[in-house]
Amino acid sequence: MAGPRGEVAVVGAGLIGLFSAHYLLDRGYAVTLLERGDPGGGASRVNGGWVCPARSDPLPSYPVVRDGLRSLVPGAGGGFFLAPAAIPRVAGFLSRFVRSSTPARFERSWDELDGLNARTVELVDELVTAGLIGGLADEGFLMLHPTREEAEATRAALVTVARRGFCPAPEPVLGRSALLELEAGLGPAAQWGFLHRGDRWLDPSRLVDALIRSVVQRGARIVTDAAVSAVRAGRSGVTMVTARGDVEAGHAVIAAGAWSELLLRPLGVQGHVTPGKGYSFTVSPAAPPTHVLRLGSTHVGITPLGQYARVVGMVELDGTHERFRAGRVAAMKRAAAPYLSGVDWGASTDERVAPRPLTPDGKPLIGCVPGAERIVVATGHNMLGLTLGAATGTLVTELVDRGPAAAVAAFDPMRFTRGKGQPRVSTTDEAVTA
Ligand SMILES: Cc1cc2nc3c(=O)[nH]c(=O)nc-3n(C[C@H](O)[C@H](O)[C@H](O)COP(=O)(O)OP(=O)(O)OC[C@H]3O[C@@H](n4cnc5c(N)ncnc54)[C@H](O)[C@@H]3O)c2cc1C
Known part of the structure; x- marks a missing residue:
């Protein structure tokens, strides 16, 4: 399949690929996903x-x-699971992850993520106005705890977070009877809590469907069952090798989520993008929640979706992308049950696992591949792909338009690459395997 030079091929039709397509179309590019x-x-x-x-x-x-x-330790709880057998496979990721975990580096990475988020509210509001994002709810997150001390400690931490400018200070801590007025279906573990406004939520599947409809209506092509096995850069274009034949375009965007590393390594980019699996399932509470519920120290959250509630949680590193472990869902149910009454936990539906594209410093990789600037990397969004998707799409569009001049150093895809890689472009116009 040949494409014009003004065509951009986006590898991966997840949120990052779809948001990228949205803004590339705005800028007049022809897009193939x-x-x-x-x-x-x-x-x-x-x-x-x-x-x-x-x-x-x-x-x-x-x-x-x-x-x-x-x-x-066998039988341990918590929200972050590392399978011992996976350690050799993820050792490079883990050593860099630990180095990025010092308080100073944590704060710096957060500041840099705030920089990318600076336009998130404005961009999301624009998409709401344009009718692309529907059902965005803003009733607030209800932070629930079994003890007053825990609730006050969480609130104090969020008072500090509010100084970053993305949310107001949290409301005062409430006792159980006041919490029940806000949310009738709370279980006995929800003794203390408080409301925290600012962040919003929606049904991610509806957003994916809306983005698909919109980009297709505006002329994008989505080619399914087209796994890309290599991205090759030439002087004036890029070739994607796919299960359905080669695709040529002026630029490529690698937005393959947790699978991106397979495409990045041959290009000389060591991104250490690692699958950190999360789980979600849906329940049907007698009194459906109207706020996002954060359940004490369980690392489990509940998102209201109309008559239903989606339960999400876990970060599991076991070296696989999609292996489903029923025990993780059972553990999430045990953690959530004391906080929400009127739920038949045995009747849950949509039990699913998916890999978050983790990076060692928690920041995405967004930028051009050195020596092959027509290839733009947009991956590694960790726990924040929906939140950062719109801002990423605008940055990707700038990178396609202006090349490395638009780069943001904090998200340099080469920051974990030893020796910073080698130029990967052929000396002729002929495409080369990178
Ligand atoms: C349980 C859970 C809860 C989460 N909650 C939130 C939340 O509340 N808010 C938030 O902001 N983020 C959240 N996240 C994170 C967010 O979902 C991810 O950061 C986001 O989905 C990443 O988007 P992506 O497009 O990069 O990857 P993906 O959504 O994984 O999409 C990548 C796409 O690329 C395709 N692909 C892969 N390899 C190839 C190839 N070789 N050729 C062609 N196509 C390929 C895949 O099939 C897939 O469709 C959560 C994640 C999980 C798992």
Whole structure:
């Protein structure tokens, strides 16, 4: 399949690929999305639906490292699981992750994520006005705890977070009877809590469907069952080798989520993008929640979706992208049950696992491949692909338009690459395998 020079091929039709396509179309590019399965078939439909610039703290931090170490003890709980057998495969990721977890580096990464989020609220509001994002809810996140001390400690931490400018200070801590007025279906563990406004949420699957409809209406092609096995750069264009034949374009965007590393390594980019699997499932509470519920120290969250509630949680590193472990869902149910009454936990539906594209410092990789600037990397969005998707799409469009001049150093895809890689472009116009 040959394409014009003004055509951009986007590898991966998840949220990042779709948001990129949206803004590239705005700028007048012709866009082809190449998707190995169905659009949104990675993490994009499985997620919690939070558009949460206020909660954009990077994953690498001492508490997460502590949880990871604890999880090596059989039977341990927590929200971060590291399978001992996977350690050799993810050793490079882990050593860099631990180095990124110091308080100073955690704060710096968070500041840099705030920089990318600076336009998130404005961009999302524009998409709402344009009718692309529907059902964005803003009733607030209800932070629930079994003790007053825990609730006050969480609130104090969020008072500090509010100084970053993405949310107001949290409301005062409430006792159980006041909480029940806000949310009738709370279980006995929800003794103390408070409301925190600012972040919003939606049904991620509806957003994926709306983005697909919109980009197709505006002329984008989505090619399904088109797994890309290599991206090759020439002087004036890029070739994607796919299961359905070669595709040529002026530029390529690698937005293959947790699978991106397979395409990056041959290009000389060591991104250390690693699958951190998360789980979600749906329940049907007698009194459906009307706020996002954060359940004490369980690392489990509940998102209201009309008459239903989506339960999300877990970060599991076991070296696989999609292996489903029923025990993780059972553990999430045990953690959530004390906080929400009137739920038949045995009747849950849509039990799913998907890989978050983790990076060692919790920040995405967004930028041009050195020596092959027509290839733009847009991956590694960790827990924040929905939140950062719109801002990423605008940055990708700038990178396609202006090349490395538009680069943002904090998201340099080469920052973990030893020796910073070699130029990967052929000396002739002929495409080369990178
Ligand atoms: C349980 C859970 C809860 C989450 N909650 C939130 C939340 O509330 N808010 C938030 O902001 N983020 C959340 N996230 C994170 C968010 O879902 C991800 O960051 C986001 O989905 C990443 O988007 P992506 O497009 O990069 O990857 P994906 O959504 O995984 O999409 C990648 C796409 O690329 C395709 N692909 C892969 N390899 C190839 C190839 N070689 N050729 C062609 N196509 C390929 C895949 O099939 C897939 O469709 C959550 C994630 C999980 C798992």
